[in-house]
Amino acid sequence: MKRFLLITAGTVGSLGAVLSITPPQLGNSDLGLTSSAGNSTSTGSSSTTANTTSNSSTSTNTATPVTTPTIKSASGTFTGPAVDVSYGMVQVEITVSNGKITNARALQSPSGRSDRYSSYAIPILTQQTLAAQSTNIQGASGASYTTYGWRQSLQGAMASAGL
Amino acid sequence: MRTQHEIEVWGTVLFIDVTSEFEIEPAIIELTEYVNHVDEVFSTYKTNSTISQLRRGEIEIDICSPEVIEVWNICAYIKDLTEGAFDPWAVDGGFDPSGLVKGWAADKCADRLAKAGAKHIQINAAGDLSLRGGFTPEKPWSIGVVNPDNRLEILQAFEIQDGAIATSGTYERGAHIKDPDTGMIAIGAKSATVIGPDGAIADALATALMVSGRDGAVWFTTPELSEYSAWVIDRHENVAWSIGPATA
Numbered sequence: 001m002k003r004f005l006l007i008t009a010g011t012v013g014s015l016g017a018v019l020s021i022t023p024p025q026l027g028n029s030d031l032g033l034t035s036s037a038g039n040s041t042s043t044g045s046s047s048t049t050a051n052t053t054s055n056s057s058t059s060t061n062t063a064t065p066v067t068t069p070t071i072k073s074a075s076g077t078f079t080g081p082a083v084d085v086s087y088g089m090v091q092v093e094i095t096v097s098n099g100k101i102t103n104a105r106a107l108q109s110p111s112g113r114s115d116r117y118s119s120y121a122i123p124i125l126t127q128q129t130l131a132a133q134s135t136n137i138q139g140a141s142g143a144s145y146t147t148y149g150w151r152q153s154l155q156g157a158m159a160s161a162g163l
Numbered sequence: 164m165r166t167q168h169e170i171e172v173w174g175t176v177l178f179i180d181v182t183s184e185f186e187i188e189p190a191i192i193e194l195t196e197y198v199n200h201v202d203e204v205f206s207t208y209k210t211n212s213t214i215s216q217l218r219r220g221e222i223e224i225d226i227c228s229p230e231v232i233e234v235w236n237i238c239a240y241i242k243d244l245t246e247g248a249f250d251p252w253a254v255d256g257g258f259d260p261s262g263l264v265k266g267w268a269a270d271k272c273a274d275r276l277a278k279a280g281a282k283h284i285q286i287n288a289a290g291d292l293s294l295r296g297g298f299t300p301e302k303p304w305s306i307g308v309v310n311p312d313n314r315l316e317i318l319q320a321f322e323i324q325d326g327a328i329a330t331s332g333t334y335e336r337g338a339h340i341k342d343p344d345t346g347m348i349a350i351g352a353k354s355a356t357v358i359g360p361d362g363a364i365a366d367a368l369a370t371a372l373m374v375s376g377r378d379g380a381v382w383f384t385t386p387e388l389s390e391y392s393a394w395v396i397d398r399h400e401n402v403a404w405s406i407g408p409a410t411a
Contacts, residue, residue, distance in 0.1 A: 137317060138180065138298055141290050141330040141356060142309025 074099055078160040080153030082108055092153040096161045165283070172198045173206070173265065178287040181276055182296075190279040194272055201271075204231060205264045207256075218257035234260050234267060234363070241367040246382050249371035266329045266366025269293035273362075291329040293362045308394060311354040319356075319394055321409055327362035331355050331369040351376025353398045358409040359391035368393070380406055 074096050082091040091108040168179040168191050177198060181187055206212045213231050216222045224235050238251045238260050251260045265288040272286045273293040284295040285304055294304045303324040307317030311332045321328060332354035355372035357365040368388070372379045372395055383393055383406055392407025 136305055137307040137320060138304050139178075139285050139287050139292055139294075139306045140309050140317070141287075141292055141306055141328045142311065142332060142354065 074161040074163065076161075078157040079107065080155070080157035080160070083153045090153055092157050094154065094157045094161065096163065099161075099163065170195050170198055172202055173268075173288070174208075175289040177272070177289075178285075179272070179276075180283075180285040180287075181281045182283040183276075183279075183281040185280060187276075187279075187281060190276055190281070193279075194275055197275065198268065198272065201264070201268045204228070205234070205260065205268075207259055207261060214258070214260065218259070220257070234264060237263060237267065237363050237367070241364060241371065244382060244385060244387060245368065245371035245375070245379070248374040248379060248382070249367045262331075262370040263363045263367040265289055266291040266293070266327060267363030270327060270362035291327070291362060291366050292323075293327050294323045295325055297324045308354070308356045311396065318396075319403070321356075321358050321392075321394075323358065323409075326358065326360050327365040328356065328358045329362065329366040329369040330357075331366075331373045351379065351398060352395045353401070354396040355379075356394040357391060358394075358407070359388075365391065377404065380404070383407075 075098055077093055077095050080092040080094075082089045089108045093107050095102050164184075164187075165180070165182040166187055168181070170177040170179070170191075172195075179191065179194070183190075202212075203209065204213045207214055207218065209215060213222070213227055217224065217227070217231075224232060227235070235258075238249075238258075241249045241263070242251070249262060251262060252258050269286040269288040269291050270293045272288075273284050273295045276284045276286075277295045282296050282300075283298060284293075286293045290309075292304075292306055294306070297303045298305070303322040305320050305322050306328050308319045308321070308328075308330055310316040310318045352373050352375075355369045357368040357372065359365045359368075368383070368391060372383070372393055375382070376395070376398060379393070379395075383391070388407075390408070392405065392409035394403060394405045394410055396403045
């Protein structure tokens, strides 16, 4: 959860507002979701031990330090951690252009019987991203496959991008 | 104060955006218990759920709880209204109301928060939204319909003060809605959005339009659906057509 705090602190405006949500009563679920070690991005900045008290970001690109939530100019592709969601692994890659997410896709996602989970899913990603990028839309209807694991992996990818 | 919450349930994440003049947290905790209860009753993945028992023929509908009977009856109503395009009884393995339970439950959640005294409520259950009280008293909720080919793009926005909006679609992983008549994957539409007063009905109609495609315009024009609107992206031509008051 420390990374979660980092994201909140290091992000400006409405995106921070959206990401600072604390899911109620998710403690048990959190325990069930384990990010696999060593699976962070090439920049190495999606570390799960991100320091929330100083500027000691390990990022080698434009990841935003905690105390200076100013310019979001990251570009490129960023990969989140692979997350074990008990019925498979979820891993997300995002494409960022000038600090804005322009695409997101799953490098890994559950298959087989759990297709249902995948297709059942909520556009939380969409909700968060669009809410951050548009002040005129408060919600999104439509589907993408998003699970809790997707969101965790996404947050890791966003942290890598300094978003 | 406006707050946002997420509850992990139903194989997805339930998103809640609510404004209230009091501490909302107790109501959210209560809501969490409720949505887990809904999961226990309606999940087709839990072998002991009421729905799973119904599917196996171990119990009859007449001994089920009022909420299950309510959902059953809405299913029957929409099956009739859509001339069979929505048919939870045609699903492999028996009666499966998943095509409307999320929309139905989103409504119940919104009603519960409204009853608790919240003023402005958005419940987003995997793209099926229930809305109460507008974003502000003067400004309706503005809800975007996502491009099925690019989930980060809004194709169309609808303004809703009180009501529901539901979208069914085919996704990267392929179509997941079957035509009850043929058992084949539904190919009538690429994405179907329905706006109207009732979340369960909107959800079911969106599912039905995925099956019917443009043919659905026939049954959609029944006077019983005069308060409902549809916005549909064609499967093949990649153009949208619409019907109803919200799309005028």
